[in-house]
Amino acid sequence: MRSLLPALPLRLRLAPLFLAATLWTPAQATTPADLQRGYEARADAPGQAERGQAFFTRSHGGEWSCASCHGERPTGAGRHAVTGKALDPLAPAFNPRAFTDERRVEKWLRRNCQDVARRECTPAEKADVLAWLQTLR
Numbered sequence: 854m855r856s857l858l859p860a861l862p863l864r865l866r867l868a869p870l871f872l873a874a875t876l877w878t879p880a881q882a883t884t885p886a887d888l889q890r891g892y893e894a895r896a897d898a899p900g901q902a903e904r905g906q907a908f909f910t911r912s913h914g915g916e917w918s919c920a921s922c923h924g925e926r927p928t929g930a931g932r933h934a935v936t937g938k939a940l941d942p943l944a945p946a947f948n949p950r951a952f953t954d955e956r957r958v959e960k961w962l963r964r965n966c967q968d969v970a971r972r973e974c975t976p977a978e979k980a981d982v983l984a985w986l987q988t989l990r
C-alpha cells in the first residue's frame with residue numbers, strides 16, 4: 854500500500870516542522886527549582902549543597918575554578934578572570950534572571966565546564982551546584 858504522506862501537499866507535510874521551529878526558538882523559560890529537578894532526574898539522585906560548594910570553589914586540574922570568575926560566594930557581582938568584565942550574581946536570590954532560561958544556562962555550563970574541568974559537567978554536578986546556589990541568602 855502506498856504511504857499516505859507523499860499524497861499530502863508539501864505545505865501540510867512541512868507544517869509540523871514550522872510549528873516545532875516556532876516553539877523551539879524563543880528563550881526556554883524555566884525556574885531554578887525546575888532545572889534542578891531535571892538534573893536530579895537525570896542523575897537519579899538529589900543534589901547536595903555541600904558537594905556543590907566544593908565543586909564550585911576548587912579547581913579541577915586546570916587553572917580556574919568556577920569561583921575564579923563568579924566569586925567564592927556568588928551572591929554579588931563576579932569578575933571575569935581574563936577580561937575583568939563584571940558578571941551578574943549566580944545565586945538566584947540575588948539575581949532574578951539566573952537559571953530562568955534553560956538554553957542560556959546550558960550554553961554557559963557547556964563553555965564554563967570545558968574551561969574549568971575540560972569536559973562537560975555531569976547532571977549530578979549541576980544538581981549539586983544548583984542546590985548550593987539556592988541555599989545562598
Ligand code: HEC
Nearest residue numbers: 917918919921922934940941951952953958961965966969
Ligand atoms: C572564565 C570565567 C568563568 C568561569 C571560570 C566560569 N564561568 Fe560561569 N559564566 C561566565 C560568564 C562570562 C557568564 C555570563 C554571565 C553574564 O553575562 O553576566 C557565565 C554564566 C554562567 C551561568 C549562566 C547563569 C544564567 O542563568 O544566566 C552559569 C549557570 C554558570 N556560569 C556556571 C558556572 C559554573 C558551574 C562554573 C564552574 C564549572 C563556571 N560558571 C565557571 C564566566 C565564567
